[in-house]
Amino acid sequence: MADLDQYTMRNPVTQYTQDEFPKQSQDAPGLQSDMTPVPDCGEQTYRGSGRLSGRKALVTGADSGIGRAVAIAFAREGADIALAYHPDEHKDAEQVAELIKEAGRKVFMLPGDLSDESVNVKVVEDAANQLGGLDILALVAGKQTAVEDIADLTTEQFRKTYETNVFSLFWMTKAALPLLPAGASIITTSSIQAYQPSPSLLDYASTKAAILNYTRGLAKQVAAKGIRVNCVAPGPIWTVLQVSGGQPAEKLPSFGAQTPLGRAGQPAELAPIYVYLASQESSYVTAEVHGVTGGNHLG
Structure with missing residues (x-):
């Protein structure tokens, strides 16, 4: 583990590079390991302290970006992990x-395309069976493809984005709720796009608004069962989504530079929020959205 960790005080403006990102592209869904620079998911810096000891977590989109950072953090905090990810990744x-495994925790790999209802149900069932239960859902997987003109936005893409980002959320939580005990936590992933939609992300931004409202409604529905549901809303975060069609190619070099902190965020900077929301420390927090945006306001 590096000398620096998530507790080391640093200047957030210079904590990560403010240099322009090199132009690059990959076919979706893309591989984080082929990015330049490779995102920081806390591999060398996240230090756990037993905050999730004995917990059983299912993390979607767990191969790269925010999902990867969350899975690493959860494991180092003591949770066993079921990794849900696209087979191409x-x-x-x-x-x-x-x-x-290096963190001393159990891990189970569950590849599948979450735009398919049956895959979502099977992922939940397999996760619960292999972990011996389930008490954390961190739902991070998403699809984002920039299209500048609605005339070029196909019905196929619009449907696939909703199936991956919204329908999957419904299918997975519906399958998981009968398995979750009181004290369990569900964490969804929205975006600043739910509040400030970019013109090239009509389908993606509208799914993120749907996720926000779904989260708040579900939280109120299951509160009496002792299950909490919260949402994280990232701003511009350097992940493989951006280089595999999520951003117009010409905007990549300055990605994130318009935030008050002057840079894109890194996945490692979101993991502590998910840990907090998964842990008993946030026992009186439900139906809330937590922004991680570099200073751009939600709303």
Whole structure:
């Protein structure tokens, strides 16, 4: 583990590079390991302290980006992990699995396309069976493809974005709720796009608004069962989504530079929020959204 960790005081403006990102592109869903620079998911810096000892977590989109950072943090906090990821991203997922094993925790790999209802149900069932239960859902997986003109936005893409980002959320939580005990935590992933939509992300931004409202409604529905549901809303975070069609190519070099902190965020900077929301420390927090945006306001 590096001398620096998530507790080391640093200047947030200069904590990560403010240099322009090099132009690059990958076919979706893409591999984090092929990015330049490779995002920081806390591999060398996240230090756990037993905050999730004995917990059983299912993390979607766990091969790269925010999901990867969350899976690493959960494991180092003492949780066993089921990794849900797209089969095309198996190379990245294997790296995460090794890091979880190094943390001394159990890990189970569950590849599948979450735009398919049956895959979501099977992922939940397999996760619960292999972990011996389930008490954390961290739902991070998403699809983002920039299209500048609505005339070029196909029905196929619009449907696939909703199936991956919204329908999957419904299918997975519906399947998981009968398995979750009181004290369990569900964490969804929205975006600043729910509040300030970019013109090139009509389908993606509207799914993120749907996630926000779904989270708040579900939280109120299951509160009496002792299950909490909260949401994280990232701003511009350097992940493989951006280089595999999520941003127009010409905007990549300055990605994140318009935030008050002057840079894009890194996945490692979101992991502590998910840990907090998963842990008993946030026992009186439900139906809330937590922004991690570099200073750009939600709302």
